[in-house]
Amino acid sequence: QVQLQESGPGLVKPSETLSLTCTVSGDSISGHYWSWIRQSPGKGLEWIGHIYDSGSTTYNPSLKSRVSMSVDTSRDQFSLKLNSVTVADTAVYFCARDVNSGWNNWFDPWGQGTLVTVSS
Amino acid sequence: DIQMTQSPSSLSASVGDRVTITCRTSQTINTYLNWYQQKPGKAPKLLIYAASNLQSGVPSRFSGSIFGTDFILTITNLQPEDLGTYYCQQSYSSLYTFGQGTKLEI
Numbered sequence: 001q002v003q004l005q006e007s008g009p010g011l012v013k014p015s016e017t018l019s020l021t022c023t024v025s026g027d028s029i030s031g032h033y034w035s036w037i038r039q040s041p042g043k044g045l046e047w048i049g050h051i052y053d054s055g056s057t058t059y060n061p062s063l064k065s066r067v068s069m070s071v072d073t074s075r076d077q078f079s080l081k082l083n084s085v086t087v088a089d090t091a092v093y094f095c096a097r098d099v100n101s102g103w104n105n106w107f108d109p110w111g112q113g114t115l116v117t118v119s120s
Numbered sequence: 121d122i123q124m125t126q127s128p129s130s131l132s133a134s135v136g137d138r139v140t141i142t143c144r145t146s147q148t149i150n151t152y153l154n155w156y157q158q159k160p161g162k163a164p165k166l167l168i169y170a171a172s173n174l175q176s177g178v179p180s181r182f183s184g185s186i187f188g189t190d191f192i193l194t195i196t197n198l199q200p201e202d203l204g205t206y207y208c209q210q211s212y213s214s215l216y217t218f219g220q221g222t223k224l225e226i
Contacts, residue, residue: 045218104170105211106154110163
């Protein structure tokens with residue numbers, strides 16, 4: 001059974017960099033896309049971007065200038081960095097396996113999510 | 121961007137009811153549409169992929185269908201554990217987007 005677990009600081013100061021890691025267990029990180037998705041308090045879901053095991057990435061254009069993702073296949077981990085954060089980046093951040101069927105993509109499973117608060 | 125409009129934004133129903141949630145897309149997306157259930161304080165869970173395919177382990181009272189650019193999630197014989205917020209998500213474009221959610225109260 002595949003499980004994902006997010007980790008990282010729960011509090012980040014404005015203008016600094018948010019850094020999160022997702023650890024995958026029960027499956028190899030190889031051969032899959034892996035996504036980051038966030039949910040602002042009381043709001044809907046926003047896809048941040050995804051990364052393939054090769055390191056190839058696609059980012060949401062609205063965040064592209066501030067986002068970077070990386071993957072460590074030896075540790076079955078992938079990471080998110082979001083720089084120059086503001087209070088608007090306060091959200092629960094989820095990692096998820098991005099299942100690609102060749103003609104459709106869906107997210108399954110998801111990590112439990114981690115709340116990141118941007119505040120001084 | 122492909123816009124996703126869910127309706128209703130919230131609904132209240134009773135155990136045993138049949139409910140439908142609609143997701144309308146701003147353009148044709150074939151069957152590149154998935155449905156998720158999110159319970160309070162939890163991560164979303166995949167229910168339906170590719171518009172009408174039931175994810176393994178999901179009760180058969182959940183079903184998905186298409187009518188033009190309208191995608192419909194139907195829950196029959198509603199159970200207390202079905203409360204939560206339901207989201208649609210498209211992967212037709214390289215920018216994946218979600219609907220705004222439908223909150224289901226029981």
